[in-house]
Amino acid sequence: MRNACVMLLVLLAAVGCESNRERLRRLQLERRIQMEVVQSFRPPVVDAIALAEEQPFAGAERAGRVLVRHPAGMAKLAREVAERVAGMYGFVERHTAVRWSFGVVIELIRVDEAPAVIVGDRVELVGGNCLVRLFVPADDETFASVVRSNPLFPYSFVHEMTELSLACPAPGRNPLLLAVEMDDKRIINHTRWFREGIANYAGELVTRDYCGAGHREIIHNRPFAAVHDAGHLLDQWNGFSNRFQEGRYEKTYYNAALGMILQIVRLKGEAALRRMLDDLDKESLANGAAIERAMLRHVGMTPAQLAKSITVPFIGIEPRDLTEARAKNLGIDAPCGVVVLKTRLFSPARKCGLEPNDAIVMSNGRPVQSGSHLERLLMEHGIDAPMRLTIRRAGRRIVVAVEPVRRPRLSLLEESWL
Numbered sequence: 001m002r003n004a005c006v007m008l009l010v011l012l013a014a015v016g017c018e019s020n021r022e023r024l025r026r027l028q029l030e031r032r033i034q035m036e037v038v039q040s041f042r043p044p045v046v047d048a049i050a051l052a053e054e055q056p057f058a059g060a061e062r063a064g065r066v067l068v069r070h071p072a073g074m075a076k077l078a079r080e081v082a083e084r085v086a087g088m089y090g091f092v093e094r095h096t097a098v099r100w101s102f103g104v105v106i107e108l109i110r111v112d113e114a115p116a117v118i119v120g121d122r123v124e125l126v127g128g129n130c131l132v133r134l135f136v137p138a139d140d141e142t143f144a145s146v147v148r149s150n151p152l153f154p155y156s157f158v159h160e161m162t163e164l165s166l167a168c169p170a171p172g173r174n175p176l177l178l179a180v181e182m183d184d185k186r187i188i189n190h191t192r193w194f195r196e197g198i199a200n201y202a203g204e205l206v207t208r209d210y211c212g213a214g215h216r217e218i219i220h221n222r223p224f225a226a227v228h229d230a231g232h233l234l235d236q237w238n239g240f241s242n243r244f245q246e247g248r249y250e251k252t253y254y255n256a257a258l259g260m261i262l263q264i265v266r267l268k269g270e271a272a273l274r275r276m277l278d279d280l281d282k283e284s285l286a287n288g289a290a291i292e293r294a295m296l297r298h299v300g301m302t303p304a305q306l307a308k309s310i311t312v313p314f315i316g317i318e319p320r321d322l323t324e325a326r327a328k329n330l331g332i333d334a335p336c337g338v339v340v341l342k343t344r345l346f347s348p349a350r351k352c353g354l355e356p357n358d359a360i361v362m363s364n365g366r367p368v369q370s371g372s373h374l375e376r377l378l379m380e381h382g383i384d385a386p387m388r389l390t391i392r393r394a395g396r397r398i399v400v401a402v403e404p405v406r407r408p409r410l411s412l413l414e415e416s417w418l
Contacts, residue, residue, distance in 0.1 A: 226255030
C-alpha cells in the first residue's frame with residue numbers, strides 16, 4: 001500500500017508539473033548524448049600506450065588548463081606545446097563562441113620513428129580531462145615535427161574537443177542534442193550536422209591559421225560539392241548507425257556539414273554563429289527545431305533552404321594536391337598547387353585546353369594552395385564569368401581562361417571532381 005501511494009504521488013506530480021517532465025526528459029537526453037559522444041572517442045594506438053607505460057616522465061609544464069608531461073630534456077618543447085594548445089582554447093572561442101568544457105593532459109612520447117599508420121583519434125577522457133599522447137621523433141624535437149609526426153594533431157584534437165564541448169558543455173550552456181524525441185512525428189534532426197560542422201570549422205581554422213602548419217586535409221576536401229550532393233539529406237543524419245551513413249554518405253555528410261558552416265560564415269560572418277549559439281543557450285532544449293529557429297533569425301533561411309541555395313561552380317577536373325614528390329616527378333617548379341589528373345568530356349576545363357598533368361598554381365593572380373583551396377576560390381568567383389588560371393606544363397608557364405558552370409549531378413566515381 002505504501003509503495004502504491006508513493007507511485008501515485010509521483011504520477012500526480014508528473015502530470016501536474018510539465019516543467020519537471022521536461023527537465024527529466026532533458027536530463028535523459030543529455031545523458032544519452034554524453035554516452036554517445038564519449039563512446040565515439042577511440043583509445044590511443046597500442047604503440048602509444050606501450051611507449052607511455054615504459055617511458056618515464058621527467059617533468060610537466062602547464063599553461064592555463066593544459067598540462068604537458070614530458071621525458072627528460074624536453075621541457076622547452078613541452079612548454080611550447082602547452083602554450084600553443086592553451087592558445088587554441090581562446091582561438092576557437094573567438095571564432096565560434098564555443099568554450100571548451102575540459103582540461104587537457106598531453107603526454108609527449110619520444111620515439112625513434114613515428115608510426116606510419118595511426119588508428120583512431122588518440123584522445124580519451126581521464127578524470128574529467130582529455131588525455132592526448134603525441135609522438136616526438138628523437139632527431140627533431142620541435143613543434144613543427146610534432147605536427148608532422150601526428151597527422152591527426154591538431155585537427156582531430158580540436159575537432160573532438162569542440163564537438164564534446166557542444167554536446168557536454170560547461171554549466172550555463174545548453175547541450176546540442178540529437179533529436180531523439182520519438183513522440184514527434186516530424187523528427188527534425190539538425191543537431192548532428194550542426195555540431196559536426198562547427199567542430200570541422202574549428203579544426204580547419206586552427207590547423208590552417210593558428211598553428212601555421214599548412215592546410216592538412218583529413219576528410220573535408222570538397223565541402224561545397226558535398227552540400228550540392230547530399231545537403232538535402234543532412235536532416236536525416238541522425239545517429240551512429242543508419243542506412244544514410246553507409247558507403248559514401250558518412251564522408252559526404254561530414255564534408256557537407258563543414259560546407260554549410262562555411263556558407264553561413266560567407267553570407268553572414270562568424271558573428272552569426274556566435275548569435276546562433278547564444279540563442280540556443282536560451283532554449284529549453286537545444287535540438288533540431290531550435291537550430292531551425294536560430295538559423296531563420298540570423299541567416300534568413302532554414303538548413304534545407306540554405307543547402308538548396310548554394311550554387312557550386314564546376315570546371316570539370318579530377319584534382320590532386322601538388323606535393324613535393326609530384327612536383328619533382330612532373331618537373332614542376334612550384335611550392336604548391338593542384339595537379340589535373342583528368343578532364344571531363346565537354347567540360348569548361350576541356351574547352352579551355354587544360355590537360356592531364358597540368359599544375360594549376362594561381363587563380364586570378366592568387367596562389368592556389370590545394371584542391372580544397374581551389375574549390376573555395378571557385379565559390380568566391382561564381383559561374384558564367386571567365387576565371388584566369390596560371391598553369392605549369394612541362395616547364396612552361398601558361399595562362400588560360402576557364403568559365404565555370406553550375407556543378408552537375410555526378411556519379412559516385414566523380415564526386416571528388418571540381
